[in-house]
Amino acid sequence: MTQFASVSLASSAINTTPSAIPGSPNDNYSRLLAPITVGKKRFRNRAIMGSMHTGLEDDPANAPKLAAYFAERAQGGAAAVVTGGYSPNQLGVLSPYAQPFNNHEMVQAHKQVTAAVHEHGSLAFLQLLHAGRYAFHMESVSASATQAPISPFPSRALSDEEVAQTVQDFANAAKLAAQAGYDGVQIMGSEGYLINQFLSSRTNQRDDRWGQQRSLFALEVARAVRKAVPADFLVDFRMSMLELVEEGQTQTEILELARGLEEAGVDMLSTGIGWHEAQVPTVITSVPRAAFSWATALVKKHVNIPVISSNRINTPEVAEQVLAGTWDDTGVETDFVSMARPWLADPEFINRVQAGHANQINHCIACNQSCLDHVFENKRATCLVNPRAGYETQLTLQPINGGHVGAGEPAGKAYPEKAAPKAAVIGGGVAGLFGAEALAKRGYSVEVFEAADTVGGQFRLAMQIPGKEEFHYSLQSVLARLDAQNVKITASTPMTAHEAFAAGFDEVVIATGVRPRIPEIPGIEQAMAGEFDVDVITYAELLSGAKQAGNKVAIAGAGGIGFDVAEYLVEAPTSADITAEPTPATINEWESAWGVSRRADLPGNLERPHPPRAQREITMLQRKPSPQGLGLNRTTGWVHRISVAAAGVKQVSGVAYMKIDNDGLHLNVPVSDAVKTSKAIRKAQKAGDKAKVAELEDDLKNNRTDTVLDVDTIVLCTGQESVVEADFESLTEDQRSRVHVIGGADVAAELDAARAIRQAVELVSELKR
Template identity: 90%
Template sequence: MTHSVTDSASQSTANATNRDSPANPATDSSAYSRLLQPITVGKKRFRNRAIMGSMHTGLEDDPADAPKLAAYFAERARGGAAAVVTGGYSPNQLGVLSPFAHPFNNDDMVHAHKQVTAAVHEHDSLAFLQLLHAGRYAFHMESVSASATQAPISPFPSRALSDEEVAQTVQDFAHSAKLAAEAGYDGVQIMGSEGYLINQFLSSRTNQRDDRWGQQRSLFALEIARAVRAAVPDDFLVDFRMSMLELVEEGQTQTEILELARGLEEAGVDMLSTGIGWHEAQVPTVITSVPRAAFSWATARVKEHVNIPVVSSNRINTPEVAEQVLAGTWDDTGVETDFVSMARPWLADPEFINRVQSGNARQINHCIACNQSCLDHVFENKRATCLVNPRAGYETELTLQPINGGNTGADEIPGSSGNAAPKAAVIGGGVAGLFGAEALAKRGYSVEVFEAADTVGGQFRLAMQIPGKEEFHYSLKSVLTRLDAHNVKITTSTPMTANEAFAAGFDEVVIATGVRPRIPEIPGIEQAMAGEFNVDVITYAELLSGAKQAGKKVAIAGAGGIGFDVAEYLVEAPADAGADGTAGTADTTTADITAEPQSATIGEWESAWGVSRRADLPGNLERPHPPRAQRKITMLQRKPSPQGLGLNRTTGWVHRISVAAAGVKQVSGVAYTKIDNDGLHLNVPVNDATKTSKAIRKAQKAGDKEKVAELEDDLKNNRTDTVLDVDTIVLCTGQESVIEADFESLTEDQRSRVHVIGGADVAAELDAARAIRQAVELAAELKR
């Protein structure tokens, strides 16, 4: 099949869009002429170049969830997605991701999915079903692969498929594709990347067969492509998501990848989508520290060798980046691509393209690539949603109905039915307060936010100072733009109480005053914080805001998420001492939110993680050169276990690798004795606590009670005192809620109209996802 451009904009106009375009990308949709340009592939017309990429949601596993899945995709189709791609469905029972998932191989699935395709087509979008055989990534005891191997991220060994089973699997893919067409899908996407079964056949890492499927490792992929093409109608599209960059040892070379791409084109594939890395790769590919569109060069390289459309993906989360990737001006590739695929950005904002078309690109609810509520949920068998948009995945359950009647769209401002809008005071301008204010305004409340500090943003403003977390800046910037569009007034440098809010005429009061760092009880800590010792004791908030600075020898008390953030901040912050022996960054407390943050370039990131562009290098991996700390940093933890075990599942490993590679010393099992002029006094285990705790777990699994008792006694009693020579101690020892309200003086009716959310409600962890969800749920539930 062929593809053609069908809109009135000339190809040369689209090609001219680059970083120097005179159009204002914030308000002028002409700045995105290529992104918004229709294209026809085969007999299917895509209304623009933005595809909602595949992402497992947790709604795929049970056909009974089809109505929820339909609502989920319909909202993105209504928001402008040219096409949506479902999460992965296996063509047979062996390939399901989990034991309770349903393969797409029966009439019941066809019937259920007709709801999904009808909902998408209603909004002039195309629908693709992704066919994914998990192979050795299947989380059940019947996992199979090209050879008998075990994935490092799975507890289950896999067996090798027989020759007959491989051939049958090819036919299973074809059968599922035929059923997808019957269900009303416009095409299928064959998952051939990310380390799933097809990818396992392609790589010598997992394919050690000596039969035809091993002698020609690409045969399995090519046979599936041919069989699927033959099984479906001519107007049905076949998209193959191929691994364009492996990032694992013994992975495919770029030369092999290009050969496969040409073979897939000859086999009748209509489009090639980009897959990057295996799930077991020790190189991050999607988290916030990965530069935007860091892998567009790999897609561009494939595009140069085929004559069918290609789809670029990974860390494309703004229309500006998308436009430049399509035009070939991002990362100076000089090669145009045909589509961009974004998955998580569509979770964050289902109105992504509509905002671009209407000249409101600055209002896009920004995906911060945190993985906290999407991918982490998937790997924990929870429903995927979004930290900055808790309605994602819950479209039928979490709705913001206008309080004065009417039927509004996802982000319209409800009109009044004649009654005066009720007034809501939001006390606290952190993320819970800001996103809660937006949700209230969407329902039709007249909202004012009161913030005691001179800036809003709360913990997000601190987080955006962490290297690799610059995306938080854009999220804060976009929510403020949307609040302005909703006429939400923000008053800073103004402490407010519930009493004062009611006296000012507000009907509802939302307390979102957040948290403050908790100060642990350590002898000498108060004197140190008062400047009486040679050792400075500061909080993480003081450090990240720029209010206080760190010296050249730093102890981080606490090794949770904030501790790791602080460690990474200190690794890259300059350590050139000033006259007072300290160093740090400029004060960011009053920093202009419109200022652009500085982040690592693609080249710097590739060097740090050992990513090569050489065509002949298996997996495109070389020796990494991570940044080294310019100061002496020691992370301390009371628990004897290895540090960072409680970090988020899909991102924690990246932080653990980064901190260790930077040369940060980690000490677990500590007890804080005191602080004085000599430094930080500790009582620590004589033997390495983390090794001992690992040995305890091993003995527990083996049922060796005597060994467990012996090791636990060693941790408890075989200890010694030591003094850590430091000039700065940064406290990352938890938080406590900030509530300055006098609830006792309120009437019973007033107390019923005071609502406490976010960190002000629960300060156990800094959990922005919980805080924002709580804020939006509150806004949805208010009955005024």
């Protein structure tokens, strides 16, 4: 690795020495909780709520909702909040219906946001983001005429005059942000947006001054913004500290840019990692915690301004170590940590740390399912484990004696002169546990009954999947909160609604979840009874450790659970333990698997990946003739598809299950490649070639052959069915009105923890008592 001379960290503009927090109940977080002054602005601690687009930004009429959203995070202790991205002009908006931050209507709307944030002691930053070729509309522009692989729209090159005008547009937007009451702006210069597109030869093939010096646009924007705003207004530049794309910037170029930005008057440098089109994951749960802190630390060694670490920092312990420079052995202290999704999950993040209740933090599992996936689907971003996120003014938990309970607040003190109403939650999966928490917040006396010997349901199984270890900590945190709210959990105790009412409960919530569905295949019952040499087991039996897989495995079903099981089997565990703390991959192991290099001279810091290879024969089967994994979540599905393919897992689509016997799994499959044929059908359909479509469909349907898959284990990932009790008819009409079925017990199709938890919280919020 190229060595760089270190520079002094001292600066008159920044106080970097963590001080003891008076009365702090936990000295282990002294750096995280230490105040710091940058310029003339005082940050009360080192935890910044990072930028995340919510979908509320696009219309100024949403300002009250946005104000409530940020107010809860400010009230919960965030030192500063950073908004989602706002374009400085119309060409740079992310979507065609979004408004740029270039008019006084936006200024007036955002005065509500900044007032709400300042009321609770936080600073507020507006992010300025020109989407460039990532703009999802037909007028997208870039440094050069290119098309992003994740966009259907080609971009045109900005003219020299347009580039100069865009620089001025950034300055004007920053000036308006100051008028709206913001304490600073964050200039988005990373993740593959316009400024990043000028910085990289991947997208900048210009031969004028903007191409001969690719950093010129970024530096001119920084200078113009600094000149346009008051001296005490902070300018933060989010720079791409690791590109992770071919032809991306080298570390040497990134460090040169960092020094240039400091000279241009930037007050702070935030971390951006990877482009959105990168084929290396950067934020999902399989990425090790703080995996990129070394890149931020490297920049910190070469500048004299505060530097902010980010990406996969989701616990105060990790944040403290990153700030101290002891995470990943960087030896370099950084000044702030930026966390976006963890603040979605728990608005009370810092308050809980200060109160000595860090174990109760509603843990972000980095699933992207309800936040980033929603953004890319033009839905409002929220959170799987906190469905109130983004809906603060709509989804409230009123104590049953009046008032309001927000996230993290104590249970309502209901009925002081008589006992609180009692609620029984039957089922200790995530729907039941989060429903129980919501009930306790409203003031109910709650008891959870679980038939199994441990609670957690599908989360217990999910945390066995490599890369999903975070589910373990989410489960531990909700149990800690339930304990703090005196919710009683009774395991190994089946319960019915009839029994619950007989025991004196007023409300009964049925959250008994799902069980694996067993498909109708001749011979399957005998195989499951052990009558054949082929073992047939369910995904639940495998992941719970009840049964093990052999060396030749067929996975029946290629949905989300099928991919999870495939990745689990690639690691070749001998046995699962759903009670043990899972062990995630180390940063070095992950870097090797994905080809992430720390060499300063490599464009994009990419080298040849060395993914793990399966130690057993694994075949994934799917009835549909289409490519497998198309239904996986948008921002994470591609990672699973790449991982499974790289591990050598065989995939067969368009299968029909004929029977199971001692010879193995009998299948009827297309003679031609089903996936290629289905793609050809879609192409012919788009071209309007009906004759070709008919020919290909006939081939897929009739040109088939029988085959036998020689396997010793078949794992069933063929869907789920609800587990519901059958004694509802014995209840009175009044009792039936007080029984509520949620989660998988209500709808088993497409098992969805986000839907289950949201349904639980919505139900509790609407209970009348």
